[in-house]
Amino acid sequence: MTFRWPPIVPRSAALAFVVCVAALAVAPVALGFSIYTKNLVTLAFLMISGALAWNWMGGFVGQVSFGHAALFGVGGFVAARLMLMEPPAPAPLAWLAGGLAAGVFSLGAHPMLRLRGPYFSIATIGVGEASRLIFTYWEDFTGGSSGLSLPIDADMKDRLYWWGLGLAALVVAASYLIRRSTLGLQLLAIKADVDAAADVGVNATFYQDLVFALSATVVGVTGGLYAAYFSFIEPGDMFGFDRSIGFVLMSVIGGVGTVLGPVLGAIVFVLLRQFLLASYPQLYLGLYGVLLIFIILFEPLGLTGLALRLTRFVRRRRRGEPRESLA
Amino acid sequence: MARFVDLAISAMLLAGLYATMAYGLGLIYGVLRVVNLAHGGVIMAGAYLGWVLHGWLGLDPYLSIPIVVGATFVLGVLMYRLLVRHLQRGAAGGPASLLLLFGVWLVLRNAAYLLFTGNDQTIRTAYSTRALPLFGSFVSVNRLAVLGIAVVTPVLLHLLLRRTYLGRAIRAVAQNADSCTLVGIDVERIYTITFGIGTALAGLAGLLSATIFSFNPGFGSGELLKSFVVVVLGGLGSVFGTGLAALILAVVEVFAILVLPSYLTAAVGFVMLVLVLVLRPGGLFGQRVLG
Numbered sequence: 001m002t003f004r005w006p007p008i009v010p011r012s013a014a015l016a017f018v019v020c021v022a023a024l025a026v027a028p029v030a031l032g033f034s035i036y037t038k039n040l041v042t043l044a045f046l047m048i049s050g051a052l053a054w055n056w057m058g059g060f061v062g063q064v065s066f067g068h069a070a071l072f073g074v075g076g077f078v079a080a081r082l083m084l085m086e087p088p089a090p091a092p093l094a095w096l097a098g099g100l101a102a103g104v105f106s107l108g109a110h111p112m113l114r115l116r117g118p119y120f121s122i123a124t125i126g127v128g129e130a131s132r133l134i135f136t137y138w139e140d141f142t143g144g145s146s147g148l149s150l151p152i153d154a155d156m157k158d159r160l161y162w163w164g165l166g167l168a169a170l171v172v173a174a175s176y177l178i179r180r181s182t183l184g185l186q187l188l189a190i191k192a193d194v195d196a197a198a199d200v201g202v203n204a205t206f207y208q209d210l211v212f213a214l215s216a217t218v219v220g221v222t223g224g225l226y227a228a229y230f231s232f233i234e235p236g237d238m239f240g241f242d243r244s245i246g247f248v249l250m251s252v253i254g255g256v257g258t259v260l261g262p263v264l265g266a267i268v269f270v271l272l273r274q275f276l277l278a279s280y281p282q283l284y285l286g287l288y289g290v291l292l293i294f295i296i297l298f299e300p301l302g303l304t305g306l307a308l309r310l311t312r313f314v315r316r317r318r319r320g321e322p323r324e325s326l327a
Numbered sequence: 328m329a330r331f332v333d334l335a336i337s338a339m340l341l342a343g344l345y346a347t348m349a350y351g352l353g354l355i356y357g358v359l360r361v362v363n364l365a366h367g368g369v370i371m372a373g374a375y376l377g378w379v380l381h382g383w384l385g386l387d388p389y390l391s392i393p394i395v396v397g398a399t400f401v402l403g404v405l406m407y408r409l410l411v412r413h414l415q416r417g418a419a420g421g422p423a424s425l426l427l428l429f430g431v432w433l434v435l436r437n438a439a440y441l442l443f444t445g446n447d448q449t450i451r452t453a454y455s456t457r458a459l460p461l462f463g464s465f466v467s468v469n470r471l472a473v474l475g476i477a478v479v480t481p482v483l484l485h486l487l488l489r490r491t492y493l494g495r496a497i498r499a500v501a502q503n504a505d506s507c508t509l510v511g512i513d514v515e516r517i518y519t520i521t522f523g524i525g526t527a528l529a530g531l532a533g534l535l536s537a538t539i540f541s542f543n544p545g546f547g548s549g550e551l552l553k554s555f556v557v558v559v560l561g562g563l564g565s566v567f568g569t570g571l572a573a574l575i576l577a578v579v580e581v582f583a584i585l586v587l588p589s590y591l592t593a594a595v596g597f598v599m600l601v602l603v604l605v606l607r608p609g610g611l612f613g614q615r616v617l618g
Contacts, residue, residue: 058422062422064422064425066429111605112601112604114605117422117425118425119559121422122551122552122555123600123601123604123605125548126552126597126600126601129549129594130594130597130598133590133591133594133597134591137591241548245429245433248429252426256422282441283437284437285433285434285436286436286437286438286441288430288433289429289430289432289434289435289437292427292429292433293410293430296414296427296430297410297413297427300423
């Protein structure tokens with residue numbers, strides 16, 4: 001039996017993906033990354049995974065969640081607790097368990113998923129804030145406001161780069177496959193009109209549960225890696241509203257509902273945080289707000305939309321068509 | 328028994344505040360079909376405006392009501408004219424309007440933080456601690472005044488919507504905006520004014536809460552959620568329904584103190600929000616908020 005290339009993945013895209021991942025895998029050694037650069041890129045990998053997973057819900061299904069921090073926190077704390085056990089659980093297993101815990105936790109949101117649009121979003125604010133309060137006061141599990149400290153393991157932190165890369169690569173591939181598959185089309189139908197989707201035989205309830213659980217699992221795993229990355233986590237940060245906003249922003253900056261958008265958005269987000277906001281911590285919320293307003297008003301597809309416009313513009317110029325403004 | 332009366336009275340007083348908050352959110356949603364996520368930010372802005380007027384000019388918070396209401400009306404008009412107006416209307420504009428107004432909220436929060444730092448503030452007046460004996464317990468004069476205003480406001484709103492030409496136009500636009508253009512109603516103008524009235528009510532609610540609670544730039548997120556609970560529970564277009572829903576929320580919140588550890592009472596509002604959305608999305612009185 002000969003291997004048949006799946007028709008939904010063009011060879012060029014697969015090749016580009018493999019080359020990118022391979023290049024990033026050897027980059028720390030080949031380019032001699034400093035510890036600082038390496039850590040920054042690791043953080044970017046984690047944020048890319050989180051943003052893409054948020055986008056499955058917010059972009060593909062069109063259910064904007066302002067509460068993904070709850071899933072991130074559950075994953076992070078379950079993983080941290082397992083890594084703190086005596087003897088400690090192997091880190092990858094702990095992360096996986098964190099992801100599964102977040103996935104199970106998300107099934108509790110099942111009744112919420114019949115809410116659409118603003119109702120779903122506002123309900124997620126409620127769940128997110130309630131989780132933050134409950135987990136902050138559940139001191140036996142989360143250590144309360146003083147948080148949990150993991151033993152610092154330099155070797156682990158070194159290897160985290162490749163774990164992060166692996167996770168991000170997996171999530172990018174998964175996003176692409178979801179987008180291109182029948183599942184992606186069904187999600188698109190649900191996003192456009194739930195009732196019409198049901199009329200053509202799409203089981204909206206099932207697919208929303210499925211995608212939400214998948215999204216939660218990935219965000220939970222990301223939370224686990226994040227706990228290992230920082231060696232210290234506390235509920236106010238892990239479950240914080242700012243973190244939920246972060247997931248929304250990364251996708252919106254890059255382009256909601258696209259595959260590469262959240263990747264770009266996460267990179268921009270991490271860089272912004274690192275270089276700009278470290279110097280102006282008192283401005284960062286407002287800056288996010290202004291970014292949101294401008295993107296929604298002028299380019300709802302974010303950076304992806306901008307790139308599309310640019311390529312159209314360049315193509316037209318090349319064909320020597322009459323000049324047109326960028327707008 | 329005395330404790331029961333105490334709790335019942337404080338629930339009553341709290342309900343007035345919740346109702347005032349909810350009218351603004353409900354009015355904007357009912358007419359424009361936009362959930363004003365910046366609602367909490369405007370409540371916070373109203374609180375700070377009252378605090379500035381009181382602290383710097385020595386103006387009594389109750390005398391500054393017209394100024395605060397006027398200023399937050401203008402804020403709402405600007406928000407509508409500059410931002411919300413450019414969005415697609417209807418289902419497609421849903422997520423966009425949410426994200427946009429969320430951005431406005433973040434900007435308002437950050438502005439307050441830059442201007443007034445993140446410290447907790449309160450408005451303290453000579454009568455802040457004064458109390459009257461009532462049914463064998465003592466009731467704060469200030470809270471009574473807040474309740475009074477919270478009762479007068481919906482009556483005025485009701486009169487505005489039922490008895491004036493503007494109110495009729497607003498109700499007509501809420502029912503069918505397209506037909507309104509046919510009979511010569513300037514729909515954009517009605518939207519602008521409605522948005523302004525909605526934010527003015529939020530500003531008023533903020534000012535009133537500032538006389539009771541302490542606040543900081545993060546103030547308003549809980550208030551947004553509570554307003555939303557009240558709007559969904561009470562349904563649209565009924566001043567009575569909103570008032571009753573506010574009372575239900577306040578009673579549940581206040582009496583939760585009896586059965587729950589104190590740190591969990593803050594989560595009651597959130598849990599109720601989810602329960603209401605899931606169990607009674609159509610509201611208690613049949614006038615559905617969900618489309």
